[in-house]
Amino acid sequence: MNRYAIRAIYMFEMSRTFRTLLQSIASPVISTSLYFVVFGSAIGHRIPQVEGVTYAAFIIPGLTMLSLLNESISNASLGIYLPRFTGTIFEVLSAPISHLELIAGYVGAAASKSVLLGAIILITARLFVPYSIAHPIWMLIFLGLTAVTFSLFGFIIGIWADGFEKLQLVPMLIVTPLTFLGGSFYSIKMLPPIWQKITLFNPVVYLVSGFRWSFYGASDVGVEVSASMTLVFFMICVVAARWILTTGYRLKP
Amino acid sequence: MGAKFHVRVTLELCNFGYWTTYVYGEKHGRHFAPSRSRGPRIKTPLPPRPQGEPVVLNLDHRNDEIEHAAPSIISVKNLTKTYASGLQALKDVNLEIRRGEIFALLGPNGAGKTTLIGIICGLVRSSEGTVIADGHDIVTDYRLARTKIGLVPQELSTDMFETIWATVSFSRGLFGKPPKPAHLEKVLRELSLWDKRHQKIMTLSGGMKRRVLIAKALSHEPEILFLDEPTAGVDVELRRDMWAMVRSLRSLGVTIILTTHYIEEAEQMADRIGVMSKGEIILVEDKTKLMQKLGKKQLSLQLQQLLTKIPEQLTQYELELSKDGGQLIYNFDARGERPKIADLLRDIAELGIDIKDLQTCESSLEDIFVNLVRAHS
Numbered sequence: 001m002n003r004y005a006i007r008a009i010y011m012f013e014m015s016r017t018f019r020t021l022l023q024s025i026a027s028p029v030i031s032t033s034l035y036f037v038v039f040g041s042a043i044g045h046r047i048p049q050v051e052g053v054t055y056a057a058f059i060i061p062g063l064t065m066l067s068l069l070n071e072s073i074s075n076a077s078l079g080i081y082l083p084r085f086t087g088t089i090f091e092v093l094s095a096p097i098s099h100l101e102l103i104a105g106y107v108g109a110a111a112s113k114s115v116l117l118g119a120i121i122l123i124t125a126r127l128f129v130p131y132s133i134a135h136p137i138w139m140l141i142f143l144g145l146t147a148v149t150f151s152l153f154g155f156i157i158g159i160w161a162d163g164f165e166k167l168q169l170v171p172m173l174i175v176t177p178l179t180f181l182g183g184s185f186y187s188i189k190m191l192p193p194i195w196q197k198i199t200l201f202n203p204v205v206y207l208v209s210g211f212r213w214s215f216y217g218a219s220d221v222g223v224e225v226s227a228s229m230t231l232v233f234f235m236i237c238v239v240a241a242r243w244i245l246t247t248g249y250r251l252k253p
Numbered sequence: 254m255g256a257k258f259h260v261r262v263t264l265e266l267c268n269f270g271y272w273t274t275y276v277y278g279e280k281h282g283r284h285f286a287p288s289r290s291r292g293p294r295i296k297t298p299l300p301p302r303p304q305g306e307p308v309v310l311n312l313d314h315r316n317d318e319i320e321h322a323a324p325s326i327i328s329v330k331n332l333t334k335t336y337a338s339g340l341q342a343l344k345d346v347n348l349e350i351r352r353g354e355i356f357a358l359l360g361p362n363g364a365g366k367t368t369l370i371g372i373i374c375g376l377v378r379s380s381e382g383t384v385i386a387d388g389h390d391i392v393t394d395y396r397l398a399r400t401k402i403g404l405v406p407q408e409l410s411t412d413m414f415e416t417i418w419a420t421v422s423f424s425r426g427l428f429g430k431p432p433k434p435a436h437l438e439k440v441l442r443e444l445s446l447w448d449k450r451h452q453k454i455m456t457l458s459g460g461m462k463r464r465v466l467i468a469k470a471l472s473h474e475p476e477i478l479f480l481d482e483p484t485a486g487v488d489v490e491l492r493r494d495m496w497a498m499v500r501s502l503r504s505l506g507v508t509i510i511l512t513t514h515y516i517e518e519a520e521q522m523a524d525r526i527g528v529m530s531k532g533e534i535i536l537v538e539d540k541t542k543l544m545q546k547l548g549k550k551q552l553s554l555q556l557q558q559l560l561t562k563i564p565e566q567l568t569q570y571e572l573e574l575s576k577d578g579g580q581l582i583y584n585f586d587a588r589g590e591r592p593k594i595a596d597l598l599r600d601i602a603e604l605g606i607d608i609k610d611l612q613t614c615e616s617s618l619e620d621i622f623v624n625l626v627r628a629h630s
């Protein structure tokens with residue numbers, strides 16, 4: 001295994017993060033705080049408790065997931081798209097590294113950054129709402145698995161995209177709507193029965209539900225189902241990424 | 254075959270080169286032989302090309318390989334590349350690169366040089382054929398193969414926001430080598446980048462960026478170095494520095510494969526030269542042999558009076574008489590034995606033949622190259 005290469009890519013990506021620290025960390029923190037001010041404090045007081053917790057506390061896991069998904073995708077897709085765009089990817093492609101090592105470097109860095117960000121959001125939220133975490137280990141597992149899965153998804157988008165517009169397209173058109181409709185701000189039990197069924201096709205429902213369960217012990221769908229669905233999506237991304245790298249799709253003519 | 258071969262080739266080459274005119278009397282003795290650096294050079298139109306057979310060059314470079322059975326460090330076999338567009342960029346390429354040599358790959362734009370290098374370095378997938386680099390197949394055993402290879406690409410693509418030091422350290426790590434600051438320092442000093450090591454790459458000039466790319470390629474101590482047009486857009490001084498660097502690398506045992514459009518560069522640097530055209534390797538030859546075979550000089554004497562035949566006293570010079578009888582042609586090898594120009598001119602004077610004008614012409618690698626590629630297309 002080429003440890004030095006994984007380390008080099010990982011450190012390179014992390015240093016890119018720290019170079020743009022302000023926009024990498026500050027902007028999600030600010031936007032999350034705004035959500036709390038608006039939904040948690042201003043509107044939240046008029047909403048009764050949801051599943052046994054205050055509305056402000058209820059939205060914390062969903063909000064964290066929202067940021068986690070968006071950041072994982074945008075970090076990972078930019079991380080691989082930029083070198084493709086500038087041409088510096090040639091060096092990585094000519095290096096003695098396996099596909100797995102390449103993914104480990106890029107996706108590992110993007111996922112680390114997302115986890116870091118998730119932690120910062122949770123700490124920020126603590127300033128607004130006194131919440132507690134019922135299953136901390138499960139919380140970390142969901143956080144990590146989601147960060148890795150969606151970084152992998154972002155990596156795939158970064159290879160597929162052939163312009164900056166496309167880079168924004170998937171997060172804008174698919175991920176954000178799915179997250180908003182995935183029960184970040186409501187329990188799907190609040191939906192009419194038919195929509196409760198339809199919404200089960202939305203993978204984000206499982207992520208948010210499982211993550212929220214790790215906080216408050218209550219969930220829309222069973223935690224085992226949540227965990228398996230997340231794993232399934234993870235496996236799909238792994239297979240897709242491997243296919244991309246073995247066929248050289250968009251990377252090697 | 255030998256003499257006849259020279260004559261034919263030389264005549265053809267003169268056709269694509271130009272005559273160098275020297276006015277008799279201004280130069281004499283051993284300085285008479287025209288050289289590229291001294292004496293007035295006047296370009297004059299060429300006389301009509303003599304009728305005869307076309308150029309015959311020894312294109313069968315495989316013979317050459319057998320002759321020098323030096324172990325190859327890179328062995329390319331039946332390599333074919335067809336891009337998704339359907340364009341066939343490489344057609345059954347066979348090439349052996351010898352350990353420790355400087356190999357210059359020449360060829361017009363689009364010949365397939367970068368494609369060939371791309372396949373060897375793992376940037377482009379081959380359609381057919383195999384490449385062995387230092388005993389390792391570049392596909393099945395890519396890890397070991399690629400560790401040995403350094404690549405300086407044709408395009409100037411570097412990270413902009415990184416410092417020089419960070420980017421070379423990154424490259425070294427990427428190629429699986431543990432940190433070795435002393436080596437990186439040596440490389441940066443050799444490329445005059447040491448003082449700028451903490452500068453961001455975006456603040457460097459184009460020539461310096463190219464040097465950064467070279468430093469990156471050398472950071473992991475490769476045994477094989479590919480330089481794809483390393484001196485494009487590089488000033489004269491830096492170009493000379495680069496040549497010196499390439500030579501010193503070779504003296505350390507590094508095998509270097511470079512592409513260039515400056516034939517002078519190949520002439521100066523290379524041990525062997527390969528010419529590509531339209532996806533095929535049309536010639537591989539030792540540079541010195543190539544120059545010997547083709548680096549012929551020709552002296553032509555315009556006569557005041559027409560001759561019907563070459564006087565017997567001049568047979569030892571193996572002269573040729575032009576069809577109209579107004580021109581005597583003497584072929585000599587500037588690099589071989591001392592040409593007998595002074596003797597010839599004295600003998601001609603003694604015979605009472607008046608010379609109106611006199612020209613010499615020599616074939617350069619450039620002529621050879623242009624000629625070959627034209628013949629191929």
Ligand SMILES: Nc1ncnc2c1ncn2[C@@H]1O[C@H](COP(=O)(O)OP(=O)(O)OP(=O)(O)O)[C@@H](O)[C@H]1O
Nearest residue numbers: 253336338340342361362363364365366367368369
């Ligand atoms: N990614 C690609 N897709 C399709 N065709 C390509 C691709 N890259 C190169 N080609 C084509 O392959 C041929 C060989 O290109 P290549 O870059 O190898 O030439 P070259 O000898 O390096 O030329 P130059 O001296 O201009 O650098 C050209 O006709 C080029 O248009």
Ligand SMILES: [Mg+2]
Nearest residue numbers: 366367407481
């Ligand atoms: Mg090229």
